[in-house]
Amino acid sequence: MASVAAGYLPILLFLGVALVLSSAFVFLPMLVGRLTGTHQPNPEKLAEYECGFPAFEDSRAQFDVRFYLIAILFIIFDLEAAFLYPWAVSLGGIGFVGWLSMMIFLVELAVGFIYAWKKGALEWE
């Protein structure tokens, strides 16, 4: 247990350095602004500003349902790729049955891929 996590110690250190640096860049200017007396907010300063006009409408726009289709196709083939990693690592030990099981899995998803292609689900006018 310790050996696995110990290999990730450099990443943890890097994460710590990144956290300290990014929070310094965010909070140091605020602190300096308050200490030097330039922090004087007023309603005009804090008003939302969009090219000289007040904002016309909500920034939330409704998305087309086609984005959902793209996202779910991405999830499915992402999972397919994720299943390939342990298969590739353990291929030496699992023999022909293990190889064949992945081939059947790939064929199952290839059928789906051909279906999506033929239906035109991958096309974006």
Place this chain on the structure above:
Amino acid sequence: MIQTIAFYLFAALVVASGTLTILARNPVHSVLWLILAFFNAAGLMILVGAEFIAMLLVIVYVGAVAVLFLFVVMMLDIDFAELRAGFAQYLPFGILLVLVLAAEMIFAIGAWKAGGIDMGSRIAPTPSEVPNIEAIGTLIYTRYLYIFEGAGLILLVALVGAIVLTHRTRGGVKAQNVTAQNMRRPEDAIRNVKPAVGQGVEL
């Protein structure tokens, strides 16, 4: 020692971002907090030695599922003020559900501490000499072959279902037809003319 610190850091961040996921007023912010919770859960998984699960959390959950959630949130046209209005009305039912879940957790931890639950290591003890991902691979493609193929079939059904439900052909689309392009010969496309002086070309 550093493992303990990392555990408490990741665990506290998971709990905090999970709480903010359900408390955030803007549903897009909820999804962003959920992504933070996924990242910290990946850190916890690395701490217990399950590297592959950690990578899956980052690749599949953060990379794909959270994006899907974002698209779904952006697709829905809901009045969120109206959605939050029934909080007091649903409160007793919610508290009941929380009590049931808490009781289940207490029972499960009690049974696990008493040694009653050790199914994982009875069926397939965790091998200590091979990496985690190789141990998963040796089991999933041989012993759990049918479940694995079943997962593939479920993915196929999800793919076909999503296409059937959301895909519709749009009129007025000028799609590329590669075969027609390749079948076109210069003779079909080019015409040599020799107009007389002072005359134009008939098109």
